[in-house]
Amino acid sequence: MKYLQGRRGFDIITLESPARSPGPGQVRVQVLACGVCGTDLHFLRQKEDYTPLGHEICARVLENGEGAVRFPPGRQVVAEDQALCGVCDACKSGRPCLCRSGPSLDGQSGMGEELVLDERLLHDAEGLDPAVAAMTEPLAVAIRCVDTLDPAPGSSLLIYGLGAIGLFCLAYARLRGVTRVVMAARDAGSRRNRASADIALDFGADGVLFTALPAFREEALRGGSYDNALVAAPPPLVPDAMGLVGYGGKVLACGVTFDARDARAELDVNAMVFEKKALLTAIAEPALQFPLALRLLRSGRIDAGRAITHRVPLVEAATLKTLFGQDSSAVKAVVVPG
Numbered sequence: 001m002k003y004l005q006g007r008r009g010f011d012i013i014t015l016e017s018p019a020r021s022p023g024p025g026q027v028r029v030q031v032l033a034c035g036v037c038g039t040d041l042h043f044l045r046q047k048e049d050y051t052p053l054g055h056e057i058c059a060r061v062l063e064n065g066e067g068a069v070r071f072p073p074g075r076q077v078v079a080e081d082q083a084l085c086g087v088c089d090a091c092k093s094g095r096p097c098l099c100r101s102g103p104s105l106d107g108q109s110g111m112g113e114e115l116v117l118d119e120r121l122l123h124d125a126e127g128l129d130p131a132v133a134a135m136t137e138p139l140a141v142a143i144r145c146v147d148t149l150d151p152a153p154g155s156s157l158l159i160y161g162l163g164a165i166g167l168f169c170l171a172y173a174r175l176r177g178v179t180r181v182v183m184a185a186r187d188a189g190s191r192r193n194r195a196s197a198d199i200a201l202d203f204g205a206d207g208v209l210f211t212a213l214p215a216f217r218e219e220a221l222r223g224g225s226y227d228n229a230l231v232a233a234p235p236p237l238v239p240d241a242m243g244l245v246g247y248g249g250k251v252l253a254c255g256v257t258f259d260a261r262d263a264r265a266e267l268d269v270n271a272m273v274f275e276k277k278a279l280l281t282a283i284a285e286p287a288l289q290f291p292l293a294l295r296l297l298r299s300g301r302i303d304a305g306r307a308i309t310h311r312v313p314l315v316e317a318a319t320l321k322t323l324f325g326q327d328s329s330a331v332k333a334v335v336v337p338g
């Protein structure tokens with residue numbers, strides 16, 4: 001069975017290994033769709049060594065190992081990349097988001113033909129378009145971010161980042177009753193940002209602003225300062241966000257970079273203390289949010305398919321280089337068997 005790995009320069013290779021049999025508690029699945037995540041793009045831009053690609057997975061059950069009974073062969077499922085163990089101190093203390101000992105993808109590439117997974121990673125996704133079902137993971141990440149920020153109904157929110165996470169945060173914040181959501185991205189001229197801005201408006205954004213424009217700050221503050229801001233973009237934008245939230249405002253940072261030069265930000269802690277502002281962080285803890293994400297996809301309350309701009313057959317994965325290695329209209333791509 002074939003699978004992909006990649007490293008910087010969008011150097012994507014296809015590897016081949018014999019199909020594995022599922023062990024006890026494991027399930028062998030055929031991948032039906034795998035989202036291309038910002039993390040995968042970081043690997044393809046910055047990572048020195050070949051790295052497995054893809055963790056936003058919709059698949060079909062092929063074969064159950066001994067004792068695996070949750071899903072019959074043929075059932076469509078989505079897979080968490082990291083599940084809870086349920087028995088460690090963190091899990092048993094009611095803080096499962098701190099669990100670090102549950103089953104995972106174990107280094108397998110979701111961008112491939114097959115996977116062997118612990119059945120505890122799987123959720124029923126029968127009936128959903130596989131590409132849309134593959135959005136369960138990034139939507140779960142967005143839910144975690146917005147729930148951590150905990151915006152009040154009727155509040156205002158500024159979101160930096162027009163990638164899938166920023167867009168899904170927007171859609172979910174709307175469902176939570178946030179009334180004013182403004183999106184910010186860097187460059188007004190980029191084809192990607194223009195395509196994303198259209199999606200953002202469809203998801204209910206009140207406006208899309210561009211930080212590279214001189215009037216950004218003035219335009220951003222036209223409706224007053226924000227109750228909260230969410231940075232689904234590199235860390236150097238965190239101080240900007242902190243400056244645009246008002247007294248008592250909260251900023252949540254969830255964007256990371258693998259380039260150490262972009263990993264730092266300088267904050268005026270005095271001003272934060274006097275203005276009662278808080279900085280929060282969130283990172284993918286999707287295992288906690290998969291059930292809600294799936295309900296929102298199934299009910300159509302979040303139209304995640306609107307964010308999918310490209311479906312790329314596995315054998316044509318090299319085209320990710322043209323889609324994401326340069327400016328294009330690609331926002332969210334999904335690799336399909338094809």
Ligand SMILES: [Zn+2]
Pocket residue numbers: 037038039055056137138
């Ligand atoms: Zn992801």
Ligand SMILES: [Zn+2]
Pocket residue numbers: 084085086087088089090091092096099100101102
């Ligand atoms: Zn645990």
